[in-house]
Amino acid sequence: MKILVAGGAGYIGSCTTEYLLDRGHEVVVYDSLVKGHRDAVDPRARLLHGDLADRDRVFEALRAERPEGVIHFAAFIEVGESMRDAALYFRNNVANGLNLLDAAVDCGVRKLVFSSTAAVYGMPATVPIPETEPTKPINAYGESKLIFEKMLRWYNEVHGLGYTALRYFNAAGATERRGEDHHPESHLIPIILQAAMGQRPHVQVFGDDYPTPDGTCIRDYIHVSDLAQAHLLALESPLCGSFNVGSGSGFSVKEIIQVAREITGKPIPVITAPRRPGDPPRLVSDSTRARTELGWTPRFDDVRTIVASAWAWRQRHPNGY
Numbered sequence: 001m002k003i004l005v006a007g008g009a010g011y012i013g014s015c016t017t018e019y020l021l022d023r024g025h026e027v028v029v030y031d032s033l034v035k036g037h038r039d040a041v042d043p044r045a046r047l048l049h050g051d052l053a054d055r056d057r058v059f060e061a062l063r064a065e066r067p068e069g070v071i072h073f074a075a076f077i078e079v080g081e082s083m084r085d086a087a088l089y090f091r092n093n094v095a096n097g098l099n100l101l102d103a104a105v106d107c108g109v110r111k112l113v114f115s116s117t118a119a120v121y122g123m124p125a126t127v128p129i130p131e132t133e134p135t136k137p138i139n140a141y142g143e144s145k146l147i148f149e150k151m152l153r154w155y156n157e158v159h160g161l162g163y164t165a166l167r168y169f170n171a172a173g174a175t176e177r178r179g180e181d182h183h184p185e186s187h188l189i190p191i192i193l194q195a196a197m198g199q200r201p202h203v204q205v206f207g208d209d210y211p212t213p214d215g216t217c218i219r220d221y222i223h224v225s226d227l228a229q230a231h232l233l234a235l236e237s238p239l240c241g242s243f244n245v246g247s248g249s250g251f252s253v254k255e256i257i258q259v260a261r262e263i264t265g266k267p268i269p270v271i272t273a274p275r276r277p278g279d280p281p282r283l284v285s286d287s288t289r290a291r292t293e294l295g296w297t298p299r300f301d302d303v304r305t306i307v308a309s310a311w312a313w314r315q316r317h318p319n320g321y
Contacts, residue, residue: 152165
């Protein structure tokens with residue numbers, strides 16, 4: 001297929017681009033490079049520099065390229081920032097995404113795969129979380145993703161645009177050539193590895209009094225290459241709807257830090273900070289539907305493999321891209 005990847009210079013987008021190219025697909029990356037990195041884009045892909053806010057540019061790109069499928073990663077992802085500036089998140093993640101939807105319909109795109117999030121569930125009552133769990137976001141980031149999922153359903157009904165929304169849990173790990181490099185960094189594993197390299201003095205653990213075995217939050221970590229596989233399967237599938245993509249296993253913050261100590265051989269100092277508002281004690285996916293209906297079979301479903309791959313990339317790229 002010819003696939004346009006919006007946000008393909010970002011972490012998951014660049015790894016997915018690499019995965020698609022390795023399997024013989026033609027990829028065009030559309031990215032503003034506001035958050036992404038030009039050096040993260042696989043040289044086999046063509047990079048179109050543009051912002052989804054530029055409606056004319058988006059239409060021009062899709063009309064020129066005529067992709068069969070679109071994968072949409074282009075969004076802001078900082079939960080805390082979304083609660084300080086909700087307008088930024090609704091403008092970028094919803095309004096600007098609408099330009100991509102309209103251009104996809106205009107150009108006869110067969111299917112759009114959307115990078116969604118487990119944040120649409122808010123504080124779930126059921127763990128592991130099935131797709132039937134009520135969606136009640138507790139931050140503007142999660143709400144912006146849920147609004148876009150709803151827009152996809154209506155574009156499918158009104159215009160016939162096929163879609164799949166993949167609700168990620170904690171994307172982590174790296175390929176040999178591409179890894180995680182956010183500025184500022186807010187994700188646990190790269191923060192831990194920065195501390196291991198002496199690039200930050202310690203790791204902050206936000207709360208150690210949760211109702212979990214060791215008092216720290218439990219999360220579901222999924223390797224970025226396995227997420228890439230899920231995107232291609234979703235693009236190839238005739239099914240529409242929302243699917244969880246996670247390992248189905250939960251690891252606490254303290255457990256991840258200990259795994260990183262063992263893999264890096266570094267002490268990794270830790271300090272305990274107050275809980276962050278809105279952090280659920282436990283988020284673990286039930287990804288049965290993705291495995292049975294999309295045929296998704298994660299290959300790196302082990303937290304040690306995930307951390308080791310991230311550490312190997314960080315050692316080769318100590319300052320990121």
